[in-house]
Amino acid sequence: MIGYRTLAVPGPTNMPFAIRQAMDVALEDHRAPDFPEFVKPLLSDLKAVFRMTSGRVFMFPGSGTAGWEAAIGNCLSPRDMVLTSSFGQFSGLWVEMCRRFNLDVKNFDMDWGEGVPLDLYRRRLEADKHHRIKAVLACHNETATGVTSDIAGIRQILDDLDHPALLFVDGVSSIGAIDFRMDEWGVDVAVSGSQKGFMLPTGLCIMGVSDKAMEACARSDHPSCYLDFTDMATANDQGYFPYTPAATLMRGLRASVDMLMEEGLDNVFARHARLADGVRAAVGAWGLRNCARRPELHSDTVTAVVVDPGTNANDIIGAAYNHYGVSLGGGLGKVAGKVFRIGHLGWLNEAMVIQALGGAELALRHCGVNFEAGSGVGAAIERFTEARLDLPLAAE
Numbered sequence: 001m002i003g004y005r006t007l008a009v010p011g012p013t014n015m016p017f018a019i020r021q022a023m024d025v026a027l028e029d030h031r032a033p034d035f036p037e038f039v040k041p042l043l044s045d046l047k048a049v050f051r052m053t054s055g056r057v058f059m060f061p062g063s064g065t066a067g068w069e070a071a072i073g074n075c076l077s078p079r080d081m082v083l084t085s086s087f088g089q090f091s092g093l094w095v096e097m098c099r100r101f102n103l104d105v106k107n108f109d110m111d112w113g114e115g116v117p118l119d120l121y122r123r124r125l126e127a128d129k130h131h132r133i134k135a136v137l138a139c140h141n142e143t144a145t146g147v148t149s150d151i152a153g154i155r156q157i158l159d160d161l162d163h164p165a166l167l168f169v170d171g172v173s174s175i176g177a178i179d180f181r182m183d184e185w186g187v188d189v190a191v192s193g194s195q196k197g198f199m200l201p202t203g204l205c206i207m208g209v210s211d212k213a214m215e216a217c218a219r220s221d222h223p224s225c226y227l228d229f230t231d232m233a234t235a236n237d238q239g240y241f242p243y244t245p246a247a248t249l250m251r252g253l254r255a256s257v258d259m260l261m262e263e264g265l266d267n268v269f270a271r272h273a274r275l276a277d278g279v280r281a282a283v284g285a286w287g288l289r290n291c292a293r294r295p296e297l298h299s300d301t302v303t304a305v306v307v308d309p310g311t312n313a314n315d316i317i318g319a320a321y322n323h324y325g326v327s328l329g330g331g332l333g334k335v336a337g338k339v340f341r342i343g344h345l346g347w348l349n350e351a352m353v354i355q356a357l358g359g360a361e362l363a364l365r366h367c368g369v370n371f372e373a374g375s376g377v378g379a380a381i382e383r384f385t386e387a388r389l390d391l392p393l394a395a396e
């Protein structure tokens with residue numbers, strides 16, 4: 001293909017040049033006397049990204065999925081009861097993992113396009129007088145359907161009921177891109193990965209763990225070794241790791257955290273909201289539907305676009321990739337062929353979103369979908385220019 005490929009999937013995301021350069025280094029001695037001078041500030045600055053002051057951040061070699069496993073393996077025991085909900089590929093896979101770990105899973109199987117069912121969670125927790133539920137799981141941003149759920153709302157329920165369950169949150173496609181507050185929301189384990197909001201290659205599982213979750217480790221009957229929180233904490237306290245860390249990726253992560261801090265987390269979130277708003281305007285202008293059922297569920301990092309029943313969304317994704325070099329996200333699991341996804345997270349600006357939307361229009365037209373050429377791009381441009389007028393110059 002001639003020209004740039006356009007990466008418009010919700011992870012891996014576009015990697016900034018500064019991050020690439022930060023990783024273009026010789027391999028280093030992770031037991032060197034000065035290695036802690038690199039590790040300790042990185043761990044403490046990561047806490048700011050998770051918006052936590054107590055607790056710990058861990059970096060395990062692995063992808064986001066390793067974080068799901070670490071949460072379960074460290075803090076729970078076989079047959080512990082967990083309250084879960086599935087409403088998309090990622091929320092569903094975490095629930096499936098709980099079953100493989102022989103947890104007693106109380107799951108709400110929701111329609112795809114819905115989010116965490118707060119009312120059902122409340123009722124189930126209310127009925128749990130003897131506090132048999134040890135952990136409540138929530139997928140903050142379901143990447144398969146573009147649905148963001150209300151984590152603060154879950155904390156509110158636990159507090160109202162004075163329920164001691166741990167709160168585990170999958171923040172793989174939200175942390176570093178949309179509002180996430182570890183402390184304020186009383187999250188006990190938050191899972192993220194390097195290839196989404198952190199704009200890095202895949203390979204690091206980055207986790208926030210509360211003091212309460214660290215205490216729960218001591219009571220767990222699950223064997224845990226490679227992903228063990230306690231071993232990692234003991235080594236991290238000295239600025240080291242229990243085994244060879246992915247130091248090169250961590251150099252990239254240092255640059256990533258610096259970029260997030262320089263832009264300011266609130267500005268990062270506002271930028272994602274602005275870009276997402278333009279994408280949603282485009283979807284509406286095409287006459288297509290957002291997979292997320294209600295506006296309050298709309299994700300600011302990914303939009304799943306439902307195509308008409310006569311169209312196979314995979315044809316659109318194929319045309320975009322093969323003819324125009326644009327990667328759109330495919331429909332996963334239940335919504336395969338029914339949706340295509342536009343990722344709008346990470347290192348992204350308005351013009352890059354317009355490029356993705358233009359690519360999607362080319363592909364839609366290629367597949368004979370009926371819409372006015374330029375309508376989606378035009379709608380996004382209107383939204384972006386309106387939003388820009390409200391921005392202070394300093395944010396430019």
Ligand SMILES: *Cc1c(COP(=O)(O)O)cnc(C)c1O
Pocket residue numbers: 011063064065066090139141142143170171172173193202
């Ligand atoms: C990408 C993603 C995962 C899985 O992460 P991997 O890095 O692919 O293991 C889990 N949850 C959500 C919400 C995701 O977007």
